[in-house]
Amino acid sequence: AQSVTQLGSHVSVSEGALVLLRCNYSSSVPPYLFWYVQYPNQGLQLLLKYTTGATLVKGINGFEAEFKKSETSFHLTKPSAHMSDAAEYFCAVSESEYSGGGADGLTFGKGTHLIIQP
Amino acid sequence: GAGVSQSPSNKVTEKGKDVELRCDPISGHTALYWYRQSLGQGLEFLIYFQGNSAPDKSGLPSDRFSAERTGGSVSTLTIQRTQQEDSAVYLCASSLHPGLTYEQYFGPGTRLTVT
Numbered sequence: 001a002q003s004v005t006q007l008g009s010h011v012s013v014s015e016g017a018l019v020l021l022r023c024n025y026s027s028s029v030p031p032y033l034f035w036y037v038q039y040p041n042q043g044l045q046l047l048l049k050y051t052t053g054a055t056l057v058k059g060i061n062g063f064e065a066e067f068k069k070s071e072t073s074f075h076l077t078k079p080s081a082h083m084s085d086a087a088e089y090f091c092a093v094s095e096s097e098y099s100g101g102g103a104d105g106l107t108f109g110k111g112t113h114l115i116i117q118p
Numbered sequence: 119g120a121g122v123s124q125s126p127s128n129k130v131t132e133k134g135k136d137v138e139l140r141c142d143p144i145s146g147h148t149a150l151y152w153y154r155q156s157l158g159q160g161l162e163f164l165i166y167f168q169g170n171s172a173p174d175k176s177g178l179p180s181d182r183f184s185a186e187r188t189g190g191s192v193s194t195l196t197i198q199r200t201q202q203e204d205s206a207v208y209l210c211a212s213s214l215h216p217g218l219t220y221e222q223y224f225g226p227g228t229r230l231t232v233t
Binding site: 045 | 121122159162163164166177209211222223226227
């Protein structure tokens with residue numbers, strides 16, 4: 001069974017500093033990996049996803065993530081934090097493309113609340 | 119274009135009452151998903167529709183939960199005899215086709231409070 005662990009329920013960084021949100025997964029097959037962002041009172045928005053191919057994935061708003069199979073990690077980074085980045089971030093995994101399900105739901109981590117200090 | 123919409127945005131109900139939550143997916147999207155976001159529990163997948171059919175209902179928390187989709191569009195999640203542990207934000211998402219190569223677009227959610 002697949003699972004996701006996000007280290008740190010809250011992460012605080014200064015504006016302009018590096019953002020690093022950690023995500024480790026457990027999967028019995030090559031996973032599909034996702035990062036979503038949720039702004040207050042809004043739905044989830046896809047930041048980026050890894051399916052196959054290049055292990056460094058670039059997403060919207062300057063975020064990127066690197067799939068490291070040996071570390072079973074998919075950490076999210078951004079070189080310079082903006083105040084507008086303050087939100088809840090969710091890492092998610094799915095094996096369904098390999099299990100034949102084709103469209104099962106995603107398994108999400110519990111989320112990391114990113115706080116940006118001025 | 120219009121995104122995924124959900125109604126009501128907030129629902130307060132008494133324990134034991136039934137509630138219906140509605141999801142309007144993006145027009146033309148064939149796949150529809152329901153998730154539950156509980157405090158401290160994160161996001162939990164509930165059920166998925168391909169067209170009007172749900173291939174797997176095992177993600178529903180109990181037999182008090184049911185969902186249907188009609189006309190390949192609107193979906194309703196029904197919770198019977200609500201309990202306090204049902205309090206959560208219920209999120210709906212849709213995608214153009216089934217499969218994870220297609221992005222899931224999420225609605226703003228319905229916040230359910232059971233008193």
